[in-house]
Amino acid sequence: MKTAKSASLRDVAKRSKVSVSTVSRVINKTGNIDPETLRRVQKAIKALDYKPNRVAQRLRLPSGQRKLIGLLVPDIQNPFYVDVVKGVEALAHEKGYAVFMGSFGQEEDKEAMYLDLMLSESVDGLIVAPSNEKQNKIVELVKNEFPLVCVDRSLSVIDSDVVLVNNVQAAFDAVEHLVQRGHKRIAYIGGLPTISTTVERNEGYVRALTKHGIEIDKELIRFGDSKHESGKMLAGELLDLPKPPTALFTGNSLITLGALETIHTRRMRIPEDIAIVGFDDMPWSISLNPPLTAVSQPGYEIGKRATEMLLHRIVDPQRKPVRVSLNAELIIRKST
């Protein structure tokens, strides 16, 4: 049995003795059709198991009606982003959109590559967590009124739709909680310093310390690349300091895990020897040793809201940019 090509509009038309336009009309429920014709066509569609070819459809349709959106996330390894992805897919599918996803692993060229790929796939719009202000492509797109909404991170050089979390406040809460536990030497392990979230969380960290009259020690602020390895390494550096910190504030869940790994390797006790509060709560936070105090972000909700906004913008590309800020919440467990 050879690979049978799937039926086309023409096949259906032929079989039901009508023109392709008529078949197209019944598929898309556009225009009136004679009940008898309708029946015949539907029968043929069923008989041939006809499915519209989305590639041809997309080539023909104007932008905004192609029912495809692109989703670009920094790292699918990071569970926060998989929550976002799930939120996006949920709403997109509900509205009849397919989602083309790409994960660029914080690499700029891969991000650019995916951007080109999706544009070249004629998506109706894009949801992106931009890695870098230098990523001019994204800025260019929003300048040109291409439907695009940012998630998790915002653009600084231009206004765009964006949905994110109150990072400064959440970081502030986390760090203040640490000082209330009596800590004075608190370290911050951030992700890539070019990313807005890294900066904002740093800001919250600084404000909390400042409010409580604790001097900022630059030694205690470290940036990496938002991944497991860098969390592991940076935690090691910090712990090796002549005057090591007594508490850690980690910038995302991968970093937290890395830090935890070095802490456990050194057989230090949490929170007696070193306390830790992480950004991003995870399904396994509660099963960690000890259960982790963490900032919980509503990833799924973020994905849904972003999709909602994107669909609005696709309909009306000129509307004023909207900024949505959701709340992140500190969940206190046993690691502090």
Added chain:
Amino acid sequence: MKTAKSASLRDVAKRSKVSVSTVSRVINKTGNIDPETLRRVQKAIKALDYKPNRVAQRLRLPSGQRKLIGLLVPDIQNPFYVDVVKGVEALAHEKGYAVFMGSFGQEEDKEAMYLDLMLSESVDGLIVAPSNEKQNKIVELVKNEFPLVCVDRSLSVIDSDVVLVNNVQAAFDAVEHLVQRGHKRIAYIGGLPTISTTVERNEGYVRALTKHGIEIDKELIRFGDSKHESGKMLAGELLDLPKPPTALFTGNSLITLGALETIHTRRMRIPEDIAIVGFDDMPWSISLNPPLTAVSQPGYEIGKRATEMLLHRIVDPQRKPVRVSLNAELIIRKST
């Protein structure tokens, strides 16, 4: 500034005063072109920032040359599959293929929906972790010699390319390790009973107990839906038994996490009160309370091999099906 449509072949042709075919030739490096013409065309391409439209390309090109593959995984929430995804993407991109991914969350209709979507997107081939033998679509595809390789799970009704792990042996090792630690009442919490991995791991469990003369107690074997919630619930049921197990063998990382959650909620000690070994090792296994003994699967490698096989099959759709079995390894830590 209005959304400028991106340049087409014709635009480039016009600007460089040649025909579209010539431009196409320089893009695809097919056929000879005069050096002078070449220069002009390349200049125009750069000037217009021309990027081929993949949609049009795909519509035109025959199957097997469209440089797009589909990837269908059960649950992107499960880190094992994100490793697989990364493996697939790595090799695919290296070979110039784009990947269209879908996660169907173990729901059959969503799986079918994605399958249709990808076919309708004219992919050159498919990598799938089939959820269900009843999923006739997949069987039909391989019957029709559509390039398709299974990962993680295999089809029983028909031979196909597949790359998976020696589940029976790995489960056997895990359970035998438990009996060597002195356990007699060992429970197995599996995922969806329709999935081949669930069955095979069950098989390994039974063999290990049998070898050591331990009677199989049906009470101690439970199936769920492969997700966090069901692991949590099933562990609870098991622990509520009049004669509860002293050790748990959990079928995937989500189930493990769920089980861990109920164990911790009940303030039981691991491994004193209850031992646990999980299928799938995770980045955070080492940071759990206590560090988890687990079976480690080479997800990334699985993804790479699957892609490799798919590309072969795309070239030669009739070649004999290949079955690759990789090794999973038991990593002994402190939870047993």
Added chain:
DNA sequence: ATGAAAGCGCTAACAG
């Protein structure tokens, strides 16, 4: 209510 035909952007004969 239906059909004929143009065209989305591209590739590959075919002809020169």
Added chain:
DNA sequence: CTGTTAGCGCTTTCAT
């Protein structure tokens, strides 16, 4: 070495 043209499968005027 280069141009002309057909056609991938579909939607949408424009006729009728």
